[in-house]
Amino acid sequence: MTATQPSAGRLRLIIAVLVLAGACSATAGVPIVSEQTPTPAQPTRPPTATPDPAIGDDADPTPTPTQTPDSSIDVGLVAPDFAGMVTATGVPVAVLTGTADGFLVRTPCGNQELISGGEPIESATVVIDPGHGGPVDTGAVGPTGLVERDINLTLSLALESELADRGIPAALTRTGDYPVLLSVRAAFADQLGAELMVSIHHNSPIGDPSDTPGTEVFVQSGSDSSARLGGLLYEEVTAALATFxxxxxxxxxxxxxxxxLPDGNDAYGMIRRPITPTALVELGYLANPAEAALFATDEYIDVASSALADAIEAHLVTDRPGTGFGNPPRMFRPDRAPGADLCDEPLLE
Ligand SMILES: [Zn+2]
Structure with missing residues (x-):
C-alpha cells in the first residue's frame, strides 16, 4: 500500500509535540510520580476541541465535522449516510461531507482533502487505536530493535480480526506506518459514534522485577464507562499474560x-480528548528483554488479541466491573519532549 509512503511536496505541519500518546515514557522524556493525596476526579472533561499545545498533546488543526468546507470545493453538498471511509490506499478517514465531486475528509494530519471515493465504514462499535506511527513517532524501542509503533499495529490488526469473528464491527485509527494526530484519532472515534475506543501501547522504560505482568490501563476521569473498560482490560490482559x-x-x-495535570484534568491526549469512552492499555514493558522476546511471537499476538477482545466483549454485553482499581492518580509533570514532530500526510488515493 502506498498509504505508508509520505507524499513529497504535500503540506508539512510542524507540530509541537510533548507526549504523543501520553504514556510510553521513554519516548516522552517525562517523569511521572505517584501522588500520595488523590486529587478529586473532574466531573466533566473540557471540550475536546480545546488545543493545549503546552502540555502533553499535539496541536489541533482539526476542523469540527460540521465546519463549512472551503468554498473553492463547495460544488454541491451531498450528505453521506456514513461518517467514515477507508480510502483507496487503505487509510481510514472521517468524512466531513459529500460534494458532487467526491468526499471532503479529515486527513491523518488534520487537514481537509477532497477524495473521489473509498470504502464506507458503515458501522464501528469499537475503534482500535494503534499507538504511534510514522518515522518520528516510533514509541518505545526494545532491546532487540522491536519497535512499539509496529507491534501496536500488528496487535491492533489481530484484534480487529478477532472482533470481526465475534460479530463486533471495529475500525482502526491507522492501518499502516504513518503518523496520525491525537486530535484526529479522538475525533475519528467520536464521529463514528463508537461505543468505546481502546488505544494499544507497549511500555518503557523498564519496570521493577515482578512475578506478575505490569500491565497499566489509563482511563478517563468522570467516566464510569471508561473506568469499567479499563478494569476489564486489566483483568483480561493480566490473566492472559500470566499464562506465560x-x-x-x-x-x-x-x-x-x-x-x-496539576489542574486536575486528564493529562494524556488520548484520554482527555475523546468523548467516546476510551482506555489506553500498556500491555507490558517492551524495554524488558524477556517481555520484548515474547511480544515478537505470534503466540503473544494470538493470546493478547483474544484477551483484548474478551474485555471489549465483556464491556458490551455484561455488567462486570473488572479489576485493578484502587491506585491513587499519578501526577503528570509537563515537560517538553526533545524537538518537534512532523506530520507527513500519507497518500489517500
Ligand atoms: Zn506508546
Whole structure:
C-alpha cells in the first residue's frame, strides 16, 4: 500500500509535540510520580476541541465535522449516510461531507482533502487505536530493535480480526506506518459514534522485577464507562499474560490508573480528548528483554488479541466491573519532549 509512503511536496505541519500518546515514557522524556493525596476526579472533561499545545498533546488543526468546507470545493453538498471511509490506499478517514465531486475528509494530519471515493465504514462499535506511527513517532524501542509503533499495529490488526469473528464491527485509527494526530484519532472515534475506543501501547522504560505482568490501563476521569473498560482490560490482559512464565517487570502501582495535570484534568491526549469512552492499555514493558522476546511471537499476538477482545466483549454485553482499581492518580509533570514532530500526510488515493 502506498498509504505508508509520505507524499513529497504535500503540506508539512510542524507540530509541537510533548507526549504523543501520553504514556510510553521513554519516548516522552517525562517523569511521572505517584501522588500520595488523590486529587478529586473532574466531573466533566473540557471540550475536546480545546488545543493545549503546552502540555502533553499535539496541536489541533482539526476542523469540527460540521465546519463549512472551503468554498473553492463547495460544488454541491451531498450528505453521506456514513461518517467514515477507508480510502483507496487503505487509510481510514472521517468524512466531513459529500460534494458532487467526491468526499471532503479529515486527513491523518488534520487537514481537509477532497477524495473521489473509498470504502464506507458503515458501522464501528469499537475503534482500535494503534499507538504511534510514522518515522518520528516510533514509541518505545526494545532491546532487540522491536519497535512499539509496529507491534501496536500488528496487535491492533489481530484484534480487529478477532472482533470481526465475534460479530463486533471495529475500525482502526491507522492501518499502516504513518503518523496520525491525537486530535484526529479522538475525533475519528467520536464521529463514528463508537461505543468505546481502546488505544494499544507497549511500555518503557523498564519496570521493577515482578512475578506478575505490569500491565497499566489509563482511563478517563468522570467516566464510569471508561473506568469499567479499563478494569476489564486489566483483568483480561493480566490473566492472559500470566499464562506465560516470564521475568515480568512492573511499576509499584500497576493497574487501572488516572494521570492528571496539576489542574486536575486528564493529562494524556488520548484520554482527555475523546468523548467516546476510551482506555489506553500498556500491555507490558517492551524495554524488558524477556517481555520484548515474547511480544515478537505470534503466540503473544494470538493470546493478547483474544484477551483484548474478551474485555471489549465483556464491556458490551455484561455488567462486570473488572479489576485493578484502587491506585491513587499519578501526577503528570509537563515537560517538553526533545524537538518537534512532523506530520507527513500519507497518500489517500
Ligand atoms: Zn506508546
Amino acid at each position: 512464565d516470564l521475568a515480568w517487570t512492573a511499576a509499584p502501582d500497576a493497574g487501572v490508573l488516572r494521570v492528571l
